Structure formats: C-alpha cells, structure tokens
Amino acid sequence: MTAQLMEVKGLSKSFGTMKAVKSIDFSIQEGRCVALLGPNGAGKTTTIRMLTGLLAPTAGEVSFRSLAPGEDRRALIGYLPQTPAFHNWMSGMEYVVYAGRLCGLGVSEAKNRAKELLERVGLADAAKRKLGGYSGGMKQRLGLAQALVHQPKLLVMDEPVSALDPLGRREVLRLLKELKSETTVLFSTHVLHDAEELCDDVVIIRSGEVALQGSLASIRSQHRQPVIELKLDEDNTRGMDWARAFVQRTNSGEASYSWLSEAELRGNRLHLTAAHMDQARQALLEELARHSVPFSRLEVGYSSLEDLFMKVVGE
Template identity: 90%
Template structure:
C-alpha cells in the first residue's frame, strides 16, 4: 500500500490559543480515514491546513505524487463543513462552475459535470435551482463539485452532521460507494459515522492526536471484558459489599487481580476485567463467599464507544 500524503508536526495558533498542536498522521492510498473528535478538537482547522486554505503556524503537509511547483489543490476535492450555495444556480451550473475554477476547459467541465451529477444521483435534478434542493441533495451536489476534477483525495468536513436522518442515510450510502473509488479523509464528531465508513481513524482531542490506527486493530487492541452485575434492589448487604469492593479496587489493594476498573452506579456494578476467565471465576467466588443477592449478571466486551468516551472524555 503506497502512502498518498503525510502530515508532520502540523500546528496552528490563533493568537495565544493553540487549536492544533503538532499533529502527525499519514494517509495510505485507497483508504478511508476518519478524523474523529469532539467539537472544538481542531478538526476543521486541520482540514483547512491540509487543503491549503489556511497557512499552518508550523509543520507540513506533503503529497508524495505532487509534481514540483504544482498546487496541491489539483489533488484534493474538498467539501467544506458549511458550503455556500447560490440558490439561483442550477445543479449543473454549479458543478460546471466548480470544474472551471479547477482549471477544466468549458467542454470538459460540462462533460465531467454531467458524469458527476449522474454519479451522485442528481441527473434528473440537474436543471433545477439549488434553492429547491433538500439537505441531502445539496450534500450530494457538494460531492459532485468536489470530485469534478478527479482528485486523488476526497476531503470532507462533517459531511453528514447537519443532515436529517433521511439525508444522512442517503449521503452515507453514496459515501460507501465513493470510498471504493478514491482515497477519502473526512471529519466527524460522531463515532458511529466513523465506524460505518472508515478503515483508519485519527482521534483528536484538544488539538492533539489521542489515538490512531486501523479500526480493526484499535478494536482488537482495546477490547476489554466487562461485567455488569445488577444487585437485588432494596437489599443493603449487596450494596455494602459493592461499595467496599469498589473502594478496595480504587485503593489498589487488588492491583494484580483480574480487575482493572470498578464503578458502582445505583444498584449496578460495572467491572472492567483483565482476563475474562479469571474475572468470571474471581467474581463468582466473591459473590458466593459473601452470599450476595443479585438479580442479573451480564458478561460482554467493551465497545469502541467506551474507548472513545475514555479517550476524548473530560
């Protein structure tokens, strides 16, 4: 797999505020990469530096296939977070206009625009004014616009965040198809959208990379056994035992046991374990020894959601 581009030490300060703090990541050809992080993490700032719209304070963005002297924008198709559409234009006019701005000749622009409108399912709406387009249609038009000059990398800033559920479905379906045709980088604050589309993820928090890698490897590396124990309600013995158990785990008394985390919420005890088998055994012994009345015991694995909340939390 060849590397398409690399970001090194990329930094942006606005006055004294550091929005992006020396981040590093690379994008392999053909992959779909999600830049994932909560609002204010620095996603838009990173993307705007990557596309060349914003000058970095420090660091660099390098495209390996960029001929010397050529503008990197020829390699990038960009769909901003809040694209501005002229409501009086038709879909066709808009995409032709975008193609012309990218340097296509008049007839090429027309030809490519027709192909792209077809590709995003807007051929029938091509002559209609943008004022009458739905949110999902506008976003698909934005994609046609971004792809008109056949870029190597499609960059999208929160492509589905502002859409209603129907629009989200429609754009996600299209993105699933497009990602097999081109390399993609998109930002999102929604883990679920990243999981649905991406191969690789770069999680950023407060301007720094908190975690990155392929979704598969992150999932398997960070998967932990979790146990949820529901104590019999209204039985003080169970609650007293659980409180003591959590305290013991927090104080480090159980440091080299099977347990890595314990939390009590109402009458539910949530345990994160090191090894599932030992955890099962250890907990059953505890429960039997203290004759703890419980109504439910559930065993499973931590989700990517748990990990994401931990990584970006606070």
C-alpha cells in the same frame, strides 16, 4: 495499495495566543478511509482547513507523495465543508459544470462529468432547479458531486453527516461507503458510530494534539478490554451494599484481584474492566455466589470504540 499519499508534519495553528492545533503528525496511505475523531473544539476543522490550503498553518507542512514539483496540491483534493455554501442563483447542473471548469476540465467533459455525478448522488431530477431551493441533504450531496468532479486523489470532508436528518445521513453514508473503494477519503466527525462503520484508520485528536492514531483493527485489538457489566436490583439493599463495598475494596487496594483492573459503580450498574476474561468470569461468579448477590443482569463483552474514545478524550 499501501503507498503513502499524504504526510502531515508538525502542523500547528495559533489564533492569537490560543493554540488551536499543536503540532499534529499523521500520514494517509493511498486507498484508505481515515476518520479524524475528536470532540467539538478539538481542532478538527482547523486541521482540515489547513490540509486543503484554506488556512495557512503557523508551522509545519503538508506534503503529497505524488505531487510533481510546482504542481498545485489543490488539484489533488476534493473538499466538502461542513455546510457547503453555493450560489443560490445557479442550478445544480450549472454549479457542477462550473466546478469542473474551475478544475480545468473542458466544456463537454465537464458537462458529461456533471451529468454522471448528479445521477450518482441522486440529484438528476433536481439538476435544473435553483440551488436556493435545495434542502440541506441535497446541498450535501451536491457538495459531494462538486468535490468529485475532477477525480481527486483525496476526498476531504468536514463533518459530512452531522447536520443531516437520519434519512439524509443514511443516504450520504451509503454514498461514502461506495466512494471509499474508489479514492482515498479523510473525514472528520464526532459521531463514533459513523467512523466505526466507514473507516479503516482513525486519528483521534484532543485539544489540538493527536491523542491516538492507527488502523481501526489494530486499535481495537490493542485497546480492547474485556468488560463486565452487572446490573443490580436497586430495591435490594444487600446487593447494593455488596457492590459499594466491593468497589471500595478494589479502589483502596485493600483487596487486589489479579483478574480485575478497574471497578466502578454507576447507579445500579457495576462496571468491571477485566484483565483476563476467563478468570474474571469465573472469579466474579464465585464472588456473587458466595455473597448470594441478587442481580438482574450480567453482561460480558468488550469495550467499544466509544469507551476508548471517552477514555482518550475525557482525561
């Protein structure tokens, strides 16, 4: 399951003078679930639209390993846009059959597939209703059904759950969890929690460039840093004074602690990024005892993907 499915090389897109995507490279391995992460406006949607062939890139190319020469790469892709738009006068069943026929399925095959998929996404009861009356969550699920109708090698989704209410979100996430064991999935999101929950690999992009990419596990282990959060008693000036002095001392380089790499005071919380967890814990406790700092909570843990994301994207 490690064969390469798709490779993106030097993909760029400019709109006039605005460079939306600046030479992006990444590849997708077969069977993986890849999240394209980035803040709003980073170029996620533009990248995805170029992958699906809806937007011609200014430069660069997208290539599929398994594509026979002359074959349309669109045959391998199933695409679900952020807000899928359908023909409101069609029924759910009609639309999925239509999508199947467009992908080259025969009449009876398309009908069977449509029935199976609508059942699967939980729209069997609404199959005969007109799409104009579908809710946002139902449309998203129908979008998933029509994207899967031709058993694509790669399912591409643009912000699949961003526009949904918590219930619809749960439902779609549950479906995605099932699907990722069956096909290769690429989705974009700005919700880190979803990415952490679902994906194997992440590609973080920032203002049109790849800021960081790799498997979630390796990124975690490489960039994971021990962090200590100390909550101080706000009313107690002694504690706050100590914290301010401590932060100032470390930042000015006046006193460098080998166990500490970063210190920051946010309100009444002191955030410490440690170099070595065990040393840090020991040294900090000694420091606290020496100055008899009154604190209300001390939390020791590791930086989350969100911290990493903020660090990568926020620069």
